[in-house]
Amino acid sequence: MASLRKNLFFGTGLILLLVAGCYESPTERVSEDGGVEQPGFIGKVSGTVNAEISGPGVATYLRSQNTVDGVRSGYYLIANDRGTKDPLVTFRIPAGTESGTYELVGADPMELGENFEVRIESMVDGKLTSFGFNTEGTLTLKTFPPDGTQLVGAKIKGSFLLVTKDADGKNLSSKGTFEFLG
Secondary structure, eight states, X not given: OHXXXXXXXXXXXXXHHHHHHHOOOOSSOSSOOOOEEEEEEEEEEEESSOEEEEXXXXXXXXXXXXXXXXXXXXXXXXXXXXXXXXXXXXXXXETTOOSEEEEOEEXXXXXXXXXXXXXXXXXXXXXXXXXXXXXXXXXXXXXXXXXXXXXXXXXXXXXXXXXXXXXXXXXXXXXXXXXXXX
8 A cells, every 4th residue: 555655646746747847938928018008099980879089098919829729929909998988999900010001800709819900899779789890991000119019118109990880780980099108
């Protein structure tokens, strides 16, 4: 019996040693960039929802994630800070992006960070409604940091013009600007 315990203890220790030996600490930072949050997001939506957007916004870099089909590269997220205001406008921007004008598409959770995506959420008839279907429009990044993974201290300036729909086909148009000085 003592021999069996000794062998089990030795086997367990060997497995732990092998697992620990295979672990490699990440070279990337584990936490996400705290981002930039300050006044500077101005916009207007019309159609099913009519609203003016004026107030703070946020720009941040979200690190890569493990997904069903592998590890995706990170992406940027720019949004107005809805808080108690409505609606929420969110852009996802692929890593490695530079200043320029880009075609927008509807947000797809299976392709996070692979396209220039937009989603607008708003309360419609008492329920939260997402607009991001059949999206057409552009996102123009006038000023965007060359290595935006560290956005603090960076200048981000851009504009957008788009038309999108909700799942029921209700239209929403939106245009606006954002400017963040980190």
